[in-house]
Amino acid sequence: MSIRAAIKGVMGYVPEDILTNSDLEKLVDTNDEWIRTRTGIKERRILKKDGWASSDMGAEAVKGLLKKTNTDPSEIDLLICATVTADLVFPDNANTICDKLGINSAFGFDINAACSGFLYALTTGARFVESGTCKKVIVVGTDYMSSIIDYTDRATCVLFGDGAGAVLLEPTSEEVGIVDSSFGGDGSGRAFLHMKAGGSRRPATLETVMNREHFVYQEGRSVFKYAVRGMAESIGEVMGRNGLDEKKLNWVVPHQANLRIIQSVSKMVGVSPDRVMVNIHKYGNTTSGTLPLCLWDYENQLRKGDNLILVAFGGGFTWGATYVKWAYDGGDE
Ligand code: UT7
Numbered sequence: 001m002s003i004r005a006a007i008k009g010v011m012g013y014v015p016e017d018i019l020t021n022s023d024l025e026k027l028v029d030t031n032d033e034w035i036r037t038r039t040g041i042k043e044r045r046i047l048k049k050d051g052w053a054s055s056d057m058g059a060e061a062v063k064g065l066l067k068k069t070n071t072d073p074s075e076i077d078l079l080i081c082a083t084v085t086a087d088l089v090f091p092d093n094a095n096t097i098c099d100k101l102g103i104n105s106a107f108g109f110d111i112n113a114a115c116s117g118f119l120y121a122l123t124t125g126a127r128f129v130e131s132g133t134c135k136k137v138i139v140v141g142t143d144y145m146s147s148i149i150d151y152t153d154r155a156t157c158v159l160f161g162d163g164a165g166a167v168l169l170e171p172t173s174e175e176v177g178i179v180d181s182s183f184g185g186d187g188s189g190r191a192f193l194h195m196k197a198g199g200s201r202r203p204a205t206l207e208t209v210m211n212r213e214h215f216v217y218q219e220g221r222s223v224f225k226y227a228v229r230g231m232a233e234s235i236g237e238v239m240g241r242n243g244l245d246e247k248k249l250n251w252v253v254p255h256q257a258n259l260r261i262i263q264s265v266s267k268m269v270g271v272s273p274d275r276v277m278v279n280i281h282k283y284g285n286t287t288s289g290t291l292p293l294c295l296w297d298y299e300n301q302l303r304k305g306d307n308l309i310l311v312a313f314g315g316g317f318t319w320g321a322t323y324v325k326w327a328y329d330g331g332d333e
Contacts, residue, residue, distance in 0.1 A: 004177030005129035005137070005169040006327035011065035012165040012296035013057050014045040014283060019146075021158070028154035035158045040259020044161025044284030046146045053087040055096040057164035058142035061292070063101055065138065065166045073101055077134035079108040080125050082117030082141040082288035084315070085148055086110055097140065114193070115255050115314025117141060117288040118165075119181075119322055122310070125169050126178040132171075140166035141288030148195060150215035159257070160216070161284035165292020176305065176327040181320055182237040184230055189317030192219040192226075227261050230319035231311045232268040238309060238321045239269070246270040248307055250326075251298070255312035256280035256290040265311070287314070302330040 020043045021032035035041055047057060058081055066073060081094040094108030113120040118141035128134040142164035151157045169178075194217055197208035208214065231254065239249065252271050254262045259280055266276045277294040286293060291310050295302075302308075306326040313319040 003130055003132065003171045003173060004179070005126035006172040006174070006177035007167045007324065008170045008327060009065055009069035009168045010165065010292055010295045010299055011061050011068055012163065012289075012293045013060035013064065014163040014293070015047040015049065015057070017046045017048045018043050019046045019161070024158055027151050028157060030154045030158055038260070039159060040278070040280045041158065041284045042281045045163055047144055047162040053147070054083055054085045054142045054144040054164070055087045055093045055100065057144065057162065058083070058093060058140045058166070059097045059100040061142065061164040061166040062097055062138055062140055065168055066101070069168050071136065071168060073103040074105055075136050076103045076106045076138055077136055078125065078128055079103060079106050079138045079140065080121045081108065081110045082113065082121040082139070083110055083143055084112055084114055084117065084287055085144040093142065113314065113318040114316055115257060115285070115287050115290070116312040116316070116318035116320055117314070118291045119310055119312045119320050120183070120318070122167070123178065123181045123322055129169050129171050135171060137169040138166055139169060140164060141292050143287035143289055145216075145285070145287055148214065148216055150212055153215065155220060156216050156218055159285050161286050163283055163286035163289035163293055165289050165296055167292055167295065172327060174327070176325040179323040179325055180238055180242055181322040182234045182241070183320035184234060185319070186317045189226060190315070192222045193217070193315040193317070224258065224261060226317055227257065227313040227319070228264045228268070230313045230317065231261070231265045231321070234319060234321035235265070235269050235309055235311050238323045242323050244307060244323070249309060250275060250306040251302070251308045252276045253291055253294050253308055253310040255314065256283065256294065257285045257313070300330040302326045304329050
């Protein structure tokens with residue numbers, strides 16, 4: 001019997017401060033109706049705690065996960081952090097989170113695949129478990145998007161929020177766990193979604209700051225089209241390879257970038273809306289946080305053996321879908 005990596009617990013963290021659509025109406029030329037109908041977002045959480053950064057939100061989620069799963073920090077072998085807003089360009093958030101929580105015998109690293117980051121990190125973590133290299137792996141997605149959002153740009157500032165989520169992976173020989181993935185990439189997509197300065201191509205200068213180049217730049221309409229296609233194709237591939245049809249599929253867990261993207265993809269795949277996880281109305285797009293925050297919100301409805309497809313699309317472009325057979329009854333852990 002081959003060994004798979006099973007998700008044994010999930011935990012989220014969102015900051016308490018809420019930024020509503022009507023708050024945004026006071027900052028830019030927008031309105032609640034446009035935001036709700038074009039994106040599905042009603043409010044988002046914003047990190048305002050003094051001295052906090054993305055690692056602190058990630059550490060909160062991991063701390064809660066350790067407690068909930070009765071796991072001692074010393075048992076963790078590996079921690080992978082998905083983020084585009086690490087506290088520093090280097091070192092990584094993963095080791096910072098371990099340090100903050102006394103996870104002393106683990107190694108760690110960050111993955112930057114934008115909104116697909118959590119999915120890529122999850123699959124990477126699963127490989128370390130399946131190969132027998134690690135017994136307990138934490139995968140955490142955390143993004144402090146409000147630190148890289150221009151609150152004078154109505155095209156982007158209404159979309160994003162802050163948050164984090166984490167899962168614990170462990171080996172299993174049962175018929176559950178992370179089964180299969182299909183991933184895609186297209187670097188030419190970087191033209192449509194990127195940050196103009198702050199990297200080695202264009203390091204920070206007075207000019208880059210004055211030009212407001214340290215914020216998310218997005219050509220939304222183009223990204224929208226690629227996102228629908230990339231997500232629908234990868235779900236189709238994973239379903240086809242694993243003999244899944246819409247009746248056998250219990251849940252689609254989509255990246256939360258736009259409710260219209262989620263609805264288009266679900267329709268193309270033929271899954272009814274009541275089996276598609278949605279929480280974009282309360283959190284907006286938290287980038288690496290969306291997928292674990294969905295699992296966290298819907299955990300009580302999940303049953304052992306449920307067939308889930310997690311699907312994401314993001315900057316890079318990066319995209320993909322992962323088939324997960326859920327490993328426990330929600331509410332029982
Ligand atoms: O997570 C990473 C991947 N990202 C995504 O998947 C995001 C994909 N894109 C989207 O979700 C959508 O394209 C957006 C929500 C970003 C924009 O929605 P859209 O329906 O594509 O709008 P648009 O960009 O085509 O703009 C339509 C109109 C424009 O006005 P005109 O040129 O028609 O007069 C915009 O200037 O809406 C205007 N507009 C706004 N109006 C009020 C753009 N942003 C706003 C705003 N409030 N916040």
